[in-house]
Amino acid sequence: MSSSSFAGSDRTLALGLHQDGRRLTPQRRIVLQLFESVGSGKHLSAEDVHHHLLQANSKVSLATIYRTLRLLVSLGLLHELELSEGGHRFELASHDQPDHHHLVCIGCGRTEEFESDSVLEAGRNAAENIGFKLIESTLNVRALCPSCQKQDMNISS
């Protein structure tokens, strides 16, 4: 919970970048730190990142944010999500929860995360059955949360 985790990611980031002759810039550091500060359960769009940074008095152009998000995903530091709705979202790729999954309420959009070894195994088995090598798997569950279940009952007849 101290700043050590920030320093750690900075190092990871720097190492990943320098391997390709790329640079650790303030903008890249700031974007990654934002994801760390909001935690690994939050899903931010490019616009979200932009707004967060503006509010923190860190002016980073939207173009750079798009470029940085793609970069961080390619380095494996972020995961890209596509939980319907408009636009892609990103979250910190935490080593604590390597393959976690999402429950999305189709009524209100509420999102919960969970892990499951059996899902991981099922994905790996399916991949190996046809000679694929698993990299990562994500289960997206569309569901109704408790309060939207009640509303739904009121609506249907």
Next chain:
Amino acid sequence: MSSSSFAGSDRTLALGLHQDGRRLTPQRRIVLQLFESVGSGKHLSAEDVHHHLLQANSKVSLATIYRTLRLLVSLGLLHELELSEGGHRFELASHDQPDHHHLVCIGCGRTEEFESDSVLEAGRNAAENIGFKLIESTLNVRALCPSCQKQDMNISS
């Protein structure tokens, strides 16, 4: 496998539409038939649908295709997919494979489908644990197909 499946879907479509005072138009029928003719394993974007229909001498405007795709999804006749890359894709919602999953090669984009009871069960368990009611679940597995695995070995060191 005969044309009876077409007629059946037409009826389903007509019934679903008429409940809401909506109409069975040639365009809607043609779009649904396209998905049936390509089979339930194919994933088409709005543009794909547009091109297919033009090649079949069926001129349907792109705007109508977007409107129709959203409509067919809301009627439960199509599923909307978001397998990274740009843009959404759609596939026929087959009753034969209610909750099927996708393996996507991150190298070449090749996509395979599979089913798994254990995934379904894991999703349902996770949903019930927090009081959600499962509607559908999709496991997206990012992986490397055999030929991309070879290329990958050549690249890395």
Next chain:
DNA sequence: GTGCGTGCAAAATCTTTGCATACGC
């Protein structure tokens, strides 16, 4: 100092929408 990264604005995509006309019911 070299050359990658940034900011800006323009462009390219992808998707939605307003409005007049067409047609399913």
Next chain:
DNA sequence: GCGTATGCAAAGATTTTGCACGCAC
């Protein structure tokens, strides 16, 4: 005939890109 659906084109939303300058290395 009534009112929904379509086609067209324009608008919106999201993401990418060209170019000159700045800064990490």
